[in-house]
Each structure stands twice: as C-alpha cells, then as structure tokens.
Amino acid sequence: MLSLSRWKIAIVTLSVIFGIVFTLPNLLPQKTLDALPGWVPKQKLNLGLDLQGGSYLLYEVDTAALRKERLGNLVEDVRTTLRTAGISFNGLGEAGGVISLRIDDASKVATAVTELNKLGSPLQGALTKDVVVSSKADQRIELTFAPEAAKADAAKAVEQSIETIRRRIDSLGTKEPTITRQGADRIVIQAAGESDPERLKAVIGKTAKLTFQMVDETVTPEEMQSGRMPPGVVLVPGDAVQPYYALKKRAVVSGEELVDAQQAFDGQSGRPVVSFRFNGSGARKFGDATARNIGKRFAIVLDNKVISAPTIQGAILGGSGQITGNFTVESASELSLLLRSGALPAQLNIEEQRTVGAELGADAVKAGAISLAIGAAAMFVFIILAYGLFGVFAAMALIANVLLIVGIMSFTQATLTFPGIAGLILTLAVAVDANVLIYERMRDEAAAGRSPMSAADTGYRLALVSILDANITSLISAGIMFSFGSGPVKGFAWTLAIGVFTSLFTAIIITQVLIGWWFKAAKPKKLPIA
C-alpha cells in the first residue's frame, strides 16, 4: 500500500492543484480577480444568507385571481351536479362574487338546494362549509363563498406556494433560501449572495398549471371570431399556427397527476422536448381519452396558453408522453423543472426586490471566524503533539482536505452557511479520525513485532475496513437526506457528501504518499509513533 505508484502521486498532485486553483478566488481581492484572464476560475464560495446576505424578493399571491378561478370552478360544479341529478335550470352565471341560477321546475328547488349543499369543503375549525347556498324568490338559487372562505383560501394558497417555491429553488441546486409568509398573502424569498435573482424570478413567476384538454372541432372559425362559445367550451390563446383554440372546459388530465418530467430530445426531429410520466390514475384517464378520440386533436395547455395541439394517432396507454413545442434546451428544462415541482395555486406578483445584508452581525461573523481559527489551530497542534511527524502529515492532509472542500464548493456553487461551517469542522474531525485509526493500528502492529515498513503497511490495510464502513454509513445518510430532505437539510447533506469523499482521499491517499516518501528518504528503524 505504501508503494509510491506514479498514478497515485499524479492524482495527489492534480487534486491539490485543483484545490488551490479553485480555492484561490476566495482569497484574492475582487480587483485582482477581474484583472485575471478569462479562463481562470473566478467563482467564489457562495456564502449563506447568515454570513453575507443576498437577494430579497417579496411576492403577493394574486388572491383576486384565485377567487375568480374558484368561482369559475364552482359554476362548473353546479352545472355538473344539477345535470347528474337530472334537474333542469337556466340563467347560470356569476356576477360580483354571487353565482345565481333559476330552477325550471318549482317542485325541484328543494332537491336542488340539497344537492348543491353537498358542494364545497368544510371550513377549518367550523361545522359550516365554505359554500353558502340560499334559495331566493322566483325559484332562484344563489351560491356564495362564506366570508371566512376567502381568508382560508388565501392562507392555503400561500402555504402551498411556499412549498412549491421551495421545491423549485431546491432543484436549482443548494441555494438554501428562506421562504416565509409575511402578513396574510405575501411571501418573502431570500436567497444567498451569488444566487442570480433573475433566475429565481424565472422559476417563481410562472404558475405552471398544465392541463390536457380536448379540442372542440365543432366550433367554427366564425364563432371563434365572435367569441360566443357553446356551454362548456372556452377559447384559449394559442401560437403562430392557430391564434385561438376552442377547448372543452373539462380537462382530461392535469399536471397534478404528473410524477416526472424531464427535458429530452425528440427521436425524429432531434428538437428539445419535455417528456413526462403520469401516475396510475392519470395514465388511465389519459389512456381512456386517447383511445376514445383517435383522429381528434387534444391541446396541451400551460398557464392558459396552448403549447401544442397534436392529433391523436392511437391510444397512449403507457402513461408517458412528450410535449413538443417551440422549445430551446433551456426553456424545455425549465418547464420540466416547473412541472416536476408542481403548479402554484395562484399567480404570484412580484412587489419588491432588494439586496439584503447578512443576518448575523459583523461582530458575530468576526467572532465566529476567529474562534474557528483558534479551534482549527488547536486541532493541528493536538494532532502533531499526539503523533509527531506523522501528525504533521495528518495536518498536511487536513490542509489539502480544506482546500479540496472549499474548491469543490466554490466550483459547484453550493451555499455555505455558518452551521455548514460547523458541520465542516466536524467533517475534519472525522477525517482526523481516519488518520488516528491508521496510526493506532500501526502502533498495535509495531508493538506486535512487525518491522516499521510492514507495520505501516498493515496499519493502512486493516484500518481501511473500519474507515470505509464508517464513511459508507455517512454517505448513505447524506444520500438519503439529499434526496428526501429539502432546503437546509439538503444543503447539509451535500456538504457532508463532499466532505466524506475529500476526507477519504486526503486522509488515506495523501498521507500514504507522504509517509511513503519519508520511508524512502529516512529508512527508519522505528516508527515515530511506536
């Protein structure tokens, strides 16, 4: 193991150079950096909100639009409910937040009220429902939303939006945003320093409501011009091919039933597309609808705009398909990101954009930096006192470890927060542990009467098993926390995973090369730690 193979030395040299090159931008002043030629890496560590602040975006949930949409849905629900119950009616419409209709048959008014009372959902913490049905004179029925409903809807929309935004920002990488509600219907998003606010706005600003709707081919272009649609049909803006589409209001399937969406390339044209997969019930609905409507067209509608309206060639049963449209690779991957993280319940309107300072005070950051330096120094002194020359090797490996971690984090633009730094200190402690394990093993083997060279070699070989076991366990937990966790948990997992790899490399390979050189140069009769 202590043989100094050429590839080992090459890897060590290369990785240390990598670490230095990518760590350096963090140490140079901005002016020097700007003066350097373009090919030199200039990315600095993306320090978290707590350490250097970042961008601040204030959004307002468009509750008016949300209310309008809920009323629209309720109108459709009323229509279907009464039709299913076999009650005929006329004059169904909405004005000023009140839905009104007239029942044709006076004897059926009571039944209609009973049926309509089943609509709506219970209000939280109350026995009443959010839809209030009242019967008026002249066989008229009116439906309104309870006053509390608007508030509850807004609160729910804000909550859902926060989770969706978090998923969207998380899929951009570990940006460690803080997303909080402010007041009744506002959302504050803060993201660390280097995160580009425009990129954030691009993924937050779209509702990404996706539906698959059948095209109503019976509507003539003239009717479309006049804008008078048969009941249950809407006019939706389209693209250059066809400015407007007449679509059945009822969606065949909606984006909520997607389980995955990815940017891909079309097999024939080679153009960027978004490929998607439905869940079980979505696949069934989509399969049924396509099987029944072969030869007709369906439209893929995103945020109330038709992206494409392909003709159904045959039943699509597998539950997966692709969206073609006028996509570039970027716009296709952005759409797939939005579809994966789910639609926003309502449109978000940006109200304010600012740059904010660090959450921690300058004095706290300074105290933290100084104390961490003291801690690191104490660690170095201790390990050198404990293992002498081999301790110096371990300390050198630690320095390489720090360089590599900072280099990789700068390169991948992972966000480093103060807790992250504390986590890194512990990663370093575990890296030291690997060296301690190796050296203790060497002591044992030397005490058992092996020659220095053989003791050192066996020390590495035997300690490796324990080190691998411990690090694989860490890696498992990092992997799980990265894939299932969100926000800060995800960021933590990423830092942990980087640390595991760099620690394994530096604590084992780099010290091996150093000790190998020393053996070659000093030809010792006794291990310095024995």
Place this chain on the structure above:
Amino acid sequence: MAAWPLIRLIPRSTHYRFVRWAPVAAVISLVLILGSGVSFFTQGLNLGIDFKGGVALEARTPATAPIDLDKLRAVAKGTGAHDVQVQGFGAPNSAMVRFLPTEGGNAQVEANRIKGEIIAKFPGMTMPAPTVIGAKVSGELLMGGFKALGIALLLMLGYIWFRFQWQFGVGAVVAVFHDIILTLGVLSVMQIEFSMTSVAALLTVIGYSMNEKVITFDRLKENLRKYKSTPLREIIDLSENERLSRTIITGSTALLALGGTMIFGGPVLFPLVFTMVFGIIIGTYSSIYIALPIILVWGLKRGDEEAKPIKLGAASRP
C-alpha cells in the same frame, strides 16, 4: 526524534471493564431520558423565530444618514425583545428588525414599544407599521426532514446488519436515538433556543455518533473472529479498550476544534456549538455504554454455536 510523541493520553494497554458498568449506565441513561421526556412535555423546546414566525419592523432613515447596523442590533437587543435579527435591507439607510413576540402577550403593543425605544435612539428614523411574518420552517419542511432522517437511520441499520449482524444495527440505532433524545432534552431543560441551525447541529451529532459506533463494531467483529471461545462480554471489553486511545484522541480533536467557538464565538453561535459539543460527548458515551453492551441482551451468532443470551439481571454481577 525520541521525544515524540509528546503526549500519550492513556497507557498503551488498558483493561477497563466497561460492560460491568453498563447496567449502571443504563439506569442513568433511562433516568436522563425520562427527565428529557418530562421537560420536553412540560416546558418543551424553546422554539425560536425560525419555527414560530414573528414580527418584522422596517427601519428607514434619511438618505444622508445611513444606519449603523451594529448599533441598531445592540439597541434592538437592549429593548428586551426575544430572538432579535437585524439585517441591512437594500439600501444603507434601510434595515429590517425581526423579533419573536412574548408568548401570551400582545404583539402589537410590544412591537410599538420596541419601535418607540429604537426610534428614540435614532433621530430621524421612521418605522412603518409592523408586519407579521411566518416561520422559516414550515410543516412540510419539518416533516420532510423527519422522513429523510427516519429513512436514513433505517438504511444505516440495514448497512450495519449487512456488514455485521442485526444486533449491531439495533444497538447502533438505539444508541443514536438515545443521543437524539438526550440532546433535545438538554436543549429543553436549559431552554436553549432551538432554531434552524440547531437542526443542522443535531444532524452533525447523529453523523458523529454513528461514526463512533461503526468504528467500534469493526474492532468487535475482528476480535470475535480472533477469539472464538472468549465470552462475548470480555470481547466487548477488549474491543473497547483497544479502541480507547483512538476514541479519546478523536473526541479531543473534535472538542478542541469546537471548544474555541463555544468559548469565543459569542452568544449568537453558542447554541449551535453547545449542541454539537454536548452531542459529541453523549455520542462517545453511548458508543461505549449503550451500543455495544446492548448486544449482550440478545447474544450473537458466533461461528457454529449460538452464544447464549445473557439475562439483563445477571449482567450486573461483577
């Protein structure tokens, strides 16, 4: 060269009988866990603004008079508001002050009081009406975190089972739970503020504790193979003694690295570092006195013959 190593923390070989003290440790741990539980359910965790949300006040001064953030921070803290955060807000003459209102108090009244006290110290400063802000940690974020942690623990258990035997996995997971409960317990008893960073600290503690366990298991596994006929409890003692030097050096290194921050890091960083330091100590303790001795409860399969499980009561004989 002869002077090295300068420090040798413990004699080269030790013969402490750790397992003998395991029943005592078990009783102590149980009492501590019960205490943690009582504290947890009576006074709970001191949840900070990250979990509860709070009130935000925007501060503005004329463009010619930038705000001294450090002074504002000191003044805001001086008003006695909990969990104060002060942040520069877009321009040098604008800042955001957030705080956690006193429980059961009138947030509006408190906000106005704080506003008054701050404005009195900063001539020309205006503060528009306070706004209520939500928690940084939403329910889904927390549940997602717990789910991730649960799955991670299960998979770690699986890996340890695969590499060693199931008894090891159970020992590790029981010990890690022990660490989590006691760490939360001490945070609850001392009413140290629990924030988003405490979650990170807790995750680090779990990572360190798991590392301790796996390292010791490895030695135990090796010794089980080496000494086929020695009683299990003696092998456990032997493995722990052989690992003692390493445990102490690694633990001291970690504590030294964090100790600086605990003493000199200031009040803002103290909760984070305290949690980690406590976790390292408790994680080391639980590796020695919980994770390994617990294996004795079921015994282990060794070679062809099944080692007899030892009755818990009998384990206390010297």
